[in-house]
Amino acid sequence: MAFIFAVMGQRNGAGKTTTAANLGCMLALSGARVLLVDFDPQASLTDTLGIARADADAIKTLYISEDLLARSVSATYEENLSILPSCGALGSLEIEHQSSQEKTIILKTALEPITDRYDYILIDTPSLLEFFIANAARAADAILIPVPCFPGAVGSFVEFRQYIDNAIFANNMNYKYIGVFINYFSPASRLCIKTLDETRKQHTGLIFETCIPRCRTLAESSHAGLAAAGYDVTSLGSIGYAKLTREVLYHVGAKVV
Ligand SMILES: Nc1ncnc2c1ncn2[C@@H]1O[C@H](COP(=O)(O)OP(=O)(O)OP(=O)(O)O)[C@@H](O)[C@H]1O
Numbered sequence: 001m002a003f004i005f006a007v008m009g010q011r012n013g014a015g016k017t018t019t020a021a022n023l024g025c026m027l028a029l030s031g032a033r034v035l036l037v038d039f040d041p042q043a044s045l046t047d048t049l050g051i052a053r054a055d056a057d058a059i060k061t062l063y064i065s066e067d068l069l070a071r072s073v074s075a076t077y078e079e080n081l082s083i084l085p086s087c088g089a090l091g092s093l094e095i096e097h098q099s100s101q102e103k104t105i106i107l108k109t110a111l112e113p114i115t116d117r118y119d120y121i122l123i124d125t126p127s128l129l130e131f132f133i134a135n136a137a138r139a140a141d142a143i144l145i146p147v148p149c150f151p152g153a154v155g156s157f158v159e160f161r162q163y164i165d166n167a168i169f170a171n172n173m174n175y176k177y178i179g180v181f182i183n184y185f186s187p188a189s190r191l192c193i194k195t196l197d198e199t200r201k202q203h204t205g206l207i208f209e210t211c212i213p214r215c216r217t218l219a220e221s222s223h224a225g226l227a228a229a230g231y232d233v234t235s236l237g238s239i240g241y242a243k244l245t246r247e248v249l250y251h252v253g254a255k256v257v
């Protein structure tokens with residue numbers, strides 16, 4: 001039975017997709033069977049890993065057809081790392097289920113028949129599309145929130161946490177753990193260091209020890225259809241994600257395979 005992570009957050013460009021790709025890659029490199037679920041109509045995770053986008057006509061039924069879902073999983077360049085691709089038409093899923101009482105359980109229900117095939121599933125989500133965030137939150141065992149290292153951004157995750165905990169998704173939340181980490185950390189920036197210190201003081205226990213550095217390799221690798229480890233395993237970005245992966249697994253009590 002796979003342990004399911006959802007990577008989410010309020011901020012555009014905070015590093016959600018980069019985190020799903022790199023955490024997934026690190027777990028796969030450790031020998032775990034990993035499925036990435038691109039649950040964002042932007043399809044950035046699909047594009048980042050250089051995978052063909054999902055078929056626009058098929059995507060409407062993908063999340064309600066067990067057979068189609070299993071057949072839609074693509075292999076990636078990394079052994080053990082598979083992906084359920086997305087495309088722009090994924091946005092229509094919300095419209096199709098608009099009036100359904102069960103509209104926030106579509107992803108959880110769809111993934112159930114295939115969870116035994118993987119050790120970890122990582123769901124990438126869009127920033128503000130409530131339908132997608134709610135579905136991911138209900139499917140997930142743990143939620144990970146990357147936050148860019150500047151003063152205003154850090155405070156906003158508290159609001160986001162209230163947002164996911166609040167009335168909108170109050171029923172049947174599945175996740176047992178929520179962790180926040182700082183992205184785009186620049187050790188040479190005094191503002192960054194101050195922001196990190198203050199954030200840790202204000203939110204003791206919520207912020208991971210590991211910060212992901214601002215690193216050119218993370219940006220370049222995503223344009224090369226690779227996670228950072230596939231591009232340059234010695235880069236600070238790869239090292240950061242390797243460390244974050246160990247810390248995340250430790251906190252959620254999941255095993256490194
Ligand atoms: N630590 C980092 N250092 C340098 N570049 C980064 C870092 N993290 C992410 N990036 C780059 O920043 C851009 C935005 O990152 P990403 O797409 O992961 O954000 P996102 O939160 O998924 O955005 P969206 O809200 O659009 O889904 C990408 O080009 C990515 O390669």
Ligand SMILES: [Mg+2]
Pocket residue numbers: 016017018040044045124125126
């Ligand atoms: Mg994204």
